[in-house]
Amino acid sequence: MKSATSFSRSGTSDWLAQRVSAVILAVYFVVIVGWLLLAGEVSYEAWHSFMTCTAMKVFTLLALLSLAAHSWVGLWTVTTDYMTTRQMGASANFLRLIVQIGMALVIFVYVVWGIMILWGN
Amino acid sequence: MKSNRPVNLSLGMVLEVNMKSPVAMASILHRISGIIVFLLIPVLLYILQGSLASEESFAAIKDSVFGGFIGRFVVFVALAGLIYHFFAGIKHLVMDFGVAEELQSGRTMATVTIAVAAVFIALAFFWVVL
Numbered sequence: 001m002k003s004a005t006s007f008s009r010s011g012t013s014d015w016l017a018q019r020v021s022a023v024i025l026a027v028y029f030v031v032i033v034g035w036l037l038l039a040g041e042v043s044y045e046a047w048h049s050f051m052t053c054t055a056m057k058v059f060t061l062l063a064l065l066s067l068a069a070h071s072w073v074g075l076w077t078v079t080t081d082y083m084t085t086r087q088m089g090a091s092a093n094f095l096r097l098i099v100q101i102g103m104a105l106v107i108f109v110y111v112v113w114g115i116m117i118l119w120g121n
Numbered sequence: 122m123k124s125n126r127p128v129n130l131s132l133g134m135v136l137e138v139n140m141k142s143p144v145a146m147a148s149i150l151h152r153i154s155g156i157i158v159f160l161l162i163p164v165l166l167y168i169l170q171g172s173l174a175s176e177e178s179f180a181a182i183k184d185s186v187f188g189g190f191i192g193r194f195v196v197f198v199a200l201a202g203l204i205y206h207f208f209a210g211i212k213h214l215v216m217d218f219g220v221a222e223e224l225q226s227g228r229t230m231a232t233v234t235i236a237v238a239a240v241f242i243a244l245a246f247f248w249v250v251l
Contacts, residue, residue, distance in 0.1 A: 019217070021211050029207060043170075044179040069161070074155050110162050117170045119175055 003080075005100050007073045018073045021066035028063040057118050064114040068107045075103050147231035151209035157202040164195055190250070197249040201242045208238040 007014045039046060050056060083096040139145035171182035176242045186192035216222060221230035 019214065022214065026207055026210060029203060044176045047179070048173055053171075071155075071159050074152075075159065078152055078156065110166065113163075113166050114172075117166065117173060 005080075005097070006076060007069060014073050014076075016070045021070035021073075024062055025064040025070060028059060028066075031059070052118070060114065064111050068111050071107055072103065076100065078105075106121055143228050143231040143235060147209060147212065147234050150205055151213070151234070154205040158199060158206055161199040161202065166200060168196070181197070188230040193250045197246055199235070200245045200249060204241045205238045205244060207240070208234050 015062055035050060036042065037072050051060070079096050079099055083092050083099065085092045088095065140148070140240075168182055168186055171178045171186075173179075186196065189226070212230060216227075221227050
């Protein structure tokens with residue numbers, strides 16, 4: 001039986017999405033932290049021109065979408081591991097679905113918020 | 122067929138067994154750090170938004186978030202979660218290639234991951250909080 005809540009309805013696709021998004025997020029993390037370390041005392045001009053150049057805006061959008069996929073697969077795995085009928089009793093399936101719907105809404109807000117920061121106005 | 126395998130272990134028993142295993146510790150910390158980072162994404166987005174909106178809001182973020190201990194500490198927690206998750210993720214990707222899948226090599230790899238992450242988290246503490 002296929003899960004109705006997994007990211008791509010396929011374990012193999014989820015596995016791959018988790019890894020591709022992980023690599024994108026890892027590189028993004030290193031780029032941001034690396035820039036901050038090299039910059040030393042950060043000025044608004046330098047930070048603003050770095051983060052709003054087209055390349056970084058596209059990279060940030062890619063990171064946001066990767067975050068969405070990555071956190072969904074990760075939290076889906078955690079919730080399906082621990083929020084089970086064996087651990088929590090009969091209400092677990094219902095509670096897990098509620099939590100997962102909540103997760104989806106939070107992830108949606110993160111993506112929209114991130115897009116508004118960089119692409120709004 | 123009756124199985125004697127215990128099903129419901131107390132949390133104390135689970136911790137007692139798993140605290141001895143670096144593999145188990147590396148794994149559960151990967152999960153916990155992921156949840157922490159996910160919950161602190163609003164803080165990071167808030168800082169990103171303020172730091173980019175205008176010169177005034179950039180200064181305000183510098184003042185309100187990075188001006189006091191609490192703000193710096195919250196940023197440090199997010200950074201610590203990211204650092205651990207980063208190294209545990211690299212461990213995971215390396216293991217996808219069939220490396221360190223035996224008992225001893227797996228334990229070594231888990232111990233090294235935790236140690237390396239701890240060093241970078243300590244450095245992050247000096248960088249952000251102090």
